[in-house]
Amino acid sequence: MGGLSGWSGSMLALLLIFSVQTVSGSGNTGAPPDCSYIQTFSPNGTSGVYNIQPEGFSCSFKAYCEMGANGIWTVIQRRTGGAVAFDREWAAYKNGFGFISGDHWLGLEKISAMTKSKRWKLRVDLWDFEGGSAYAEYEDFRVGDESTNYRLSVGRYRGTAGDAIRGAYHGLDQNGFGFSTIDRDNDGCDPCFFGDIAVESCTSFEHGGWWYSKCGSANLNGHWYPEGENIGWLSGLHWLTWKGPAPYSAKATRMMITPLLP
């Protein structure tokens, strides 16, 4: 997941970007609208932190660009440990938090601005504690603006982890649902019943912030659990179509997006 060796390449790319800014004089910062454009400036670019500025977004910001064999991706979420807390309020999920080069949430406002135009693909990578991994990709990923509660839209699924967004169980489809945090409840539970347990709020039950729907089969923003303590908690980083039936909390996760080529 990236390395220090990329820094010289990153700095070169940034220098090139800033030189383009000087030439263009467009009033923007000159940063590319997303990571997929980095290739234009640096054909041999390496994964790392770059400045980007989506069209219509008021300022540039740092994002982690993953240069993969299957494209150049803008990372929107990464979990590798418990150092960064993900139990946060609406404003934090709106604006982003954590460390761009480490565990972080890029921010719903930025993701929404990026996916407002063009078609996008979302890739979810999951790593387990046994040396295995799996992925899920969705065409036509889009996050609405704040007036929609940052509503999630995903299209066709492919992958090895299963389509947990649409759900391991009937009726728990997170596609089309708004985002919920501990202080904003858009989860469709009023309450929901899981056996004898009545759940009013998925964020108090499963933690983090997510596009919960009654509460659904996916949540990668819950608590990070260490090896040996990672099975059986719905508050963990779970993707229930990947491992189950007992919720399995992943060792590491990554969510990233790239424009979908026509």
Ligand SMILES: [Ca+2]
């Ligand atoms: Ca609720």
